Amino acid sequence: MSDISAPDRAKRQGLREGLFWLLTITVATMVSFGYWAMHRQPASAQSSEQKEASEKEFKAWYAVKYCREQTENLPVGSREAQIAQGACQLLQNEYEQIRR
Incomplete structure (x- = not known):
């Protein structure tokens, strides 16, 4: 078996899930902002x-x-x-x- 204990594995899994959702939200925000920036009218x-x-x-x-x-x-x-x-x-x- 591996030398990582169960609590450490749970922490790593939680960290991976947290990073996944953080990355997903970041990408979605960037895509939304990019779309808005390209399609908005200039202020002038x-x-x-x-x-x-x-x-x-x-x-x-x-x-x-x-x-x-x-x-x-x-x-x-x-x-x-x-x-x-x-x-x-x-x-x-x-x-x-x-x-x-």
């Missing part, structure tokens, strides 16, 4: 919907700004200035709707 990335909404809001803001600049070049009180001011107000309303 925006979804395409967010990008589109941001671009749409910027374009609406720029349209209002451009309209107001062009209206300033028209003669005060003229029919063209009144029409341009109305158009600018419509653009402003649309911009406010987009921002919500």
Whole structure:
């Protein structure tokens, strides 16, 4: 027979089982973390919907700004200035709707 006593064999068996489960949990954790790290979005990335909404809001803001600049070049009180001011107000309303 072997020169290892029964209590020592039991300790070794318990140690092997403990190490097995520790190794199994470690590998499962590493695999899960690796999968998560590969499939997550970077913090700086925006979804395409967010990008589109941001671009749409910027374009609406720029349209209002451009309209107001062009209206300033028209003669005060003229029919063209009144029409341009109305158009600018419509653009402003649309911009406010987009921002919500």
